[in-house]
Amino acid sequence: MSVSGGKQTPKNRTYTVEDIAAILGIGKSSAYKLANSGEFQTIRIGNMIRISRKSFEDWLGMEENEE
Secondary structure, X not given: OEEEOOEEEOOOXXXXXXXXXXXXXXXXXXXXXXXXXXXXXXXXXXXXXXXXXXXXXXXXXXXXXXX
């Protein structure tokens, strides 16, 4: 947990599609395709997609190990 102004705020447990696009350096449409590919766990809240941080980071680690 990070401390900001004396208050503790929990670390987000999910990424947005925009977050993974920025992390991977890809466009939003490619990030949406990846999020819908089943490569990692996603949560749909209405029309929003949230990606499990742990699932995404595990997937990212596997991708880096293959190179």
